[in-house]
Amino acid sequence: MEALTLLAQGFVVLLTWKTLALMLVGLVLGIFVGVLPGLGGPNGVAILLPLTFTMDPTSAIVMLSCIYWGALFGGAITSILFNIPGEAWSVATTFDGYPMAQQGKAAEALTAAFTSSFIGSLVAVLLITFLAPRIASFALRFGPPEFFAVYLLTFCSFVGLGREAKHKTIISMTLGLLLAAIGMDTVSGKLRMTFGFDPLLRGVNFLVAVIGLFGISEILLTMEERLALRGHSAAISLGVVLKVWKGLPRYWVTLLRSSAIGCWLGITPGGAIAASFMGYNLAKRFAKDPSTFGKGRIEGVFAPETAAHASGTSALLPMLALGIPGSGTAAILLGGLMVWGLNPGPLLFVEHKDFVWGLIASMYLGNLVGLVIVLTTVPIFAAILRVPFSAVAPMIVVSCAIGAYAIQNAIFDVWLMLLFGVVGYVFKKIGVPLAPFTLALVLGNRSEDAFRLSMIGAGGDLRVFWSNGLVGSITTLALILLLWPLVGKVLESAGRLWRPLKT
Amino acid sequence: MPETDTEIVVDDPTAPSEDSPAAATTRRVEVVVYLLLLALALLLGFDNWRSGMGWASDGPQSGYLPFYLCVILGGASLFGLCVVFMRRRDQEKTFVTRAQLRRVLQVFVPTFLFCLFMQWLGLYVASFLLVAGFMRFIGRIALWKSLLASFLFALAMFATFEIAFDVIMPKGPLEAAFGF
Numbered sequence: 001m002e003a004l005t006l007l008a009q010g011f012v013v014l015l016t017w018k019t020l021a022l023m024l025v026g027l028v029l030g031i032f033v034g035v036l037p038g039l040g041g042p043n044g045v046a047i048l049l050p051l052t053f054t055m056d057p058t059s060a061i062v063m064l065s066c067i068y069w070g071a072l073f074g075g076a077i078t079s080i081l082f083n084i085p086g087e088a089w090s091v092a093t094t095f096d097g098y099p100m101a102q103q104g105k106a107a108e109a110l111t112a113a114f115t116s117s118f119i120g121s122l123v124a125v126l127l128i129t130f131l132a133p134r135i136a137s138f139a140l141r142f143g144p145p146e147f148f149a150v151y152l153l154t155f156c157s158f159v160g161l162g163r164e165a166k167h168k169t170i171i172s173m174t175l176g177l178l179l180a181a182i183g184m185d186t187v188s189g190k191l192r193m194t195f196g197f198d199p200l201l202r203g204v205n206f207l208v209a210v211i212g213l214f215g216i217s218e219i220l221l222t223m224e225e226r227l228a229l230r231g232h233s234a235a236i237s238l239g240v241v242l243k244v245w246k247g248l249p250r251y252w253v254t255l256l257r258s259s260a261i262g263c264w265l266g267i268t269p270g271g272a273i274a275a276s277f278m279g280y281n282l283a284k285r286f287a288k289d290p291s292t293f294g295k296g297r298i299e300g301v302f303a304p305e306t307a308a309h310a311s312g313t314s315a316l317l318p319m320l321a322l323g324i325p326g327s328g329t330a331a332i333l334l335g336g337l338m339v340w341g342l343n344p345g346p347l348l349f350v351e352h353k354d355f356v357w358g359l360i361a362s363m364y365l366g367n368l369v370g371l372v373i374v375l376t377t378v379p380i381f382a383a384i385l386r387v388p389f390s391a392v393a394p395m396i397v398v399s400c401a402i403g404a405y406a407i408q409n410a411i412f413d414v415w416l417m418l419l420f421g422v423v424g425y426v427f428k429k430i431g432v433p434l435a436p437f438t439l440a441l442v443l444g445n446r447s448e449d450a451f452r453l454s455m456i457g458a459g460g461d462l463r464v465f466w467s468n469g470l471v472g473s474i475t476t477l478a479l480i481l482l483l484w485p486l487v488g489k490v491l492e493s494a495g496r497l498w499r500p501l502k503t
Numbered sequence: 504m505p506e507t508d509t510e511i512v513v514d515d516p517t518a519p520s521e522d523s524p525a526a527a528t529t530r531r532v533e534v535v536v537y538l539l540l541l542a543l544a545l546l547l548g549f550d551n552w553r554s555g556m557g558w559a560s561d562g563p564q565s566g567y568l569p570f571y572l573c574v575i576l577g578g579a580s581l582f583g584l585c586v587v588f589m590r591r592r593d594q595e596k597t598f599v600t601r602a603q604l605r606r607v608l609q610v611f612v613p614t615f616l617f618c619l620f621m622q623w624l625g626l627y628v629a630s631f632l633l634v635a636g637f638m639r640f641i642g643r644i645a646l647w648k649s650l651l652a653s654f655l656f657a658l659a660m661f662a663t664f665e666i667a668f669d670v671i672m673p674k675g676p677l678e679a680a681f682g683f
Contacts, residue, residue: 168583170579178576216614390637402672406672
C-alpha cells in the first residue's frame with residue numbers, strides 16, 4: 001500500500017491555502033469555459049495556460065487540471081438546459097437530458113449528470129492511483145527502442161483505429177510531425193526547414209498551434225451558426241439532490257459498465273467522445289425497455305456522463321506514466337509540463353514525487369469540490385449564456401493572443417496562431433482530424449530522438465526494434481494496428497468464404 | 504419544484520440567413536487544400552533532400568525522417584485529390600454559404616487588425632478597441648455598454664497579467680505614459 005502513503009503525502013502538498021485557492025479559481029474558470037459556446041476543455045486549458053507560467057509546477061498543474069475538471073462539469077449544463085452540447089462528448093447527454101429539462105426535471109437531470117461525472121472520474125482516479133506507478137516503474141526499464149516502439153504504437157493506432165478517412169488522418173499526422181521537426185535538429189545540430197527565416201529557428205511551438213487550432217478556429221466555426229438560444233433555467237435544491245442520490249444504487253450496473261468503458265477508451269486513444277456514445281448505447285441495449293430512452297430517462301444521463309468523465313480522467317494515466325497523452329487536453333497538459341521545466345515520462349514518478357502525487361491528490365479533491373460548486377451554483381453559470389456571443393468572442397480572441405504571445409514573448413507566434421486558426425477551421429470543415437496533428441506535434445521530437453538514439457546504439461540496424469521480446473511485440477502490434485483496416489477486410493472475406501451459402 | 508418555466512432567451516440579430524447561396528463547395532476547397540499540401544511537401548522535401556536524407560553509418564542523417572514524411576504527406580495529398588475527382592459531382596456539399604462567409608470574415612478581419620495594431624498600440628489598448636468595436640458594430644450593443652465592458656475587460660486583463668502574474672505583454676505609448 002505504498003501508493004496510499006504517497007497519496008497522503010500528496011494531500012499534504014495540496015492542503016495549503018494558496019493551492020486550495022488556485023484550485024477554486026481553476027474550477028470556476030473551467031466551468032465558465034465549459035459553459036461558453038465555442039470554448040471547451042482543450043481550448044480553455046490552452047488559453048489559460050499562460051496564467052501558470054510563473055507558478056511552481058505543482059500549483060500550475062493543480063490549477064490547470066482543475067480547469068479541465070471544471071470544463072468537464074460545465075459541458076453538461078448547456079447540454080441539458082439548452083440542448084447545445086458544450087463539448088462533443090456531451091452530445092449523448094442531450095439525448096435524455098434535454099427531454100428531462102423539458103418535462104420540468106432539469107434539476108434531476110443536472111444532479112444526475114454531475115453525480116455520474118464525479119463517479120466516473122473517481123473510478124478513473126482510483127485506477128491512476130494504483131496502476132500508474134506500476135506502469136511507470138515497469139517503463140523505467142525502457143531504452144530508446146522501447147520508447148520509439150510505444151510512440152509508434154500510439155501513432156499507428158490513430159491511423160488504424162480512427163474513424164476518419166485514412167488519408168486525412170495520415171495528412172494530419174505527417175503535417176504535425178513535419179512541423180515538429182522545424183528548427184534545430186537536436187541530434188546533429190543542423191538547421192532544418194527554416195529557409196533562413198529567423199523566427200523559425202525556435203521551431204513551431206506546440207501550444208501556439210493548439211491555441212490557434214482549437215481557440216481561434218472554434219470562434220470562426222461558432223460564428224457561422226445562428227447563435228440564438230432558448231433554454232430552461234434551473235436551480236438545484238437539496239431535496240432533489242438527495243432524491244437522485246437515493247436512486248443511484250439501482251443503476252450500479254450502468255455506472256460500473258460506463259466507468260469501465262470510459263477508462264479503457266481513455267487510456268487507449270479512443271477518446272471521451274466514443275466512450276460517451278458507447279456508454280449510452282450499451283445502457284440502451286441492456287435495458288428492459290429500450291424504447292423509453294431518448295424520452296427523458298435518468299439512466300440515459302448517467303451512462304454517457306460517467307463514461308465521458310472516466311475517459312477524460314483516465315487519459316491522464318498514459319501521460320503521467322509514459323509521457324504519452326491519451327487525449328487532446330492531456331497533450332496540452334503535457335506541453336505545460338515541458339514549459340514548467342519537467343520532463344514527462346516514467347522518471348516523473350521518481351524525480352518529482354511531490355508533483356505527481358500532488359496532481360493525483362488534486363484529482364480527488366478537485367472533483368469533489370467541483371461537484372459541490374456545480375450543484376450549488378448552476379443558476380449563475382446558466383445565466384452566463386445570456387451574455388451575447390459578440391461580447392464573448394472578442395474577449396476569447398484577446399485571451400488566445402495573450403496565450404500565444406506569452407509562451408515565447410514573440411509577436412511572430414501571434415501571427416502563427418492566426419494561421420493555425422484558419423488551418424483548423426478549414427481542416428475541421430473538410431474532415432481532417434486535428435487530434436493526430438496535436439499528438440504528432442507534441443510527440444514528434446521525442447519520437448525522432450528515440451528513433452535516432454536507438455539507431456546510434458544499434459549502429460544503424462533496424463532489427464533493434466525486434467531485438468527482445470518486449471520491444472518486438474510492441475513494434476509488431478503497432479504494425480498490425482496500422483494495417484488493421486486491411487486485416488479486418490481479409491478476416492471478413494475469409495469468414496465469407498468459410499460459410500459461403502446462407503440462403 | 505424547480506422553476507423551469509423561466510426560460511433563458513438570447514437573440515442573434517445578425518445571424519446568417521438559411522437560404523444563402525454557396526460561396527464554395529467542399530470539393531473546391533478540398534482540391535485547393537490538397538494542392539497546397541502537395542506544394543508544401545515538395546518544398547519541405549527539397550529542403551530536407553538538400554540537408555541530407557541519406558543513411559549514414561550511425562543511422563539516419565538529419566533530413567532522413569522529414570524527407571520521408573514529406574513523401575508520405577505528398578502521397579496522401581495525391582490520394583486525396585484522386586478521391587475527390589472520383590467522387591460523383593451530384594453529391595457535392597456546400598463548404599460555406601455567402602452569409603456564413605461574411606460572418607466568419609467579420610471575426611477574422613478584426614482579429615487580423617488586432618494582431619497588426621497590437622505591435623504599435625500594445626495589447627491592452629488594441630484589445631479595448633477590438634472588444635468595443637466588435638460589440639458595437641457586430642453585436643449591435645448600446646455604445647455605453649460596449650465601451651464600459653471593453654474598458655473593464657482591458658483593465659482586468661492588465662491587472663491579471665501585468666500586475667498579478669508577471670506575464671509580460673507588448674505595451675504601447677499609453678502604458679508608457681503611466682510609467683509601465
